[in-house]
Amino acid sequence: MMFFSVEDRSRLLRNIAFVFLAAFILSAFTIFLMLERITTFPHYNMSFLFGSGLILGYLTVLVVKDIRKSFLVCLVIVIVTFVLTSLFYSIPSFLGINPDLEPVLFSALGWSMIYSILLLMVLFFGLVIGFILHSTK
């Protein structure tokens, strides 16, 4: 901790908070999409998920302000999203209920991995848009 200045530390904390909030939002939208027939979220889950990915990719540029770090932050967001989605999806198993609705864990891991890969692409796309917009300013 001695090597970090106060400003570095607050920036690090801000980046960590950003990663967790973004991952939570994305995992919530992934769950709405995965549990489409049960969800209480109104409609257009797919559009909201990828729209959120695009906006969060763009916001990463504004928060992190460094191209290499931004890509790294996006990667971390996607990994945390993947873990959170798998955890949320497996909640009935953790509660001791083994749902026949869908085979739980493999399905959770498989689907959240597919969505995470798609999200990564969307986040990178948002990043690129952010950099183009801000480099022209």
Place this chain on the structure above:
Amino acid sequence: MKKENTILLILLFWALLSGGFLYTTLVHYVQAAEASHGMEYELVDLQLKEKGDQGELTVRVKCINPSSIVLRTFQVRYLLYVNGRFIKSDALYLTQTLPPGETIIQFSGEIHRYPMEYVNEAREYGKMIWMIELELVLELPFRGLRLNTGAVEYWVME
């Protein structure tokens, strides 16, 4: 610095909003999982009435709904055997609500002449062991989501 904090605040609000929907979605998910996994069936009565060389069978099944949601039966399918011999299969569209806890459902079906001969043979043997392979299609209160649940039950007639 101010811009970053504003972004974080917006994200926090956004996360809280989606967290609310996520919570209710997960509650539904757990309820649906309870309903699909924990449904229990118990054969409480099986009656046979003879009508000439045919028969009419009335079956009463106790359904135990362990979840906190109201389910509804959509279809009842069954295979019926007596002393190991196949008697009948049927699929009935039966709409009955299954509130949390126990509910009795009743359905009946005809037994035609030839299977009725097996029933009479079993009766002559002295003991009729009925076996019913039940399959109930249930409707959950979530956008027409349906579940297949089933059980195998026995009934002995002396």
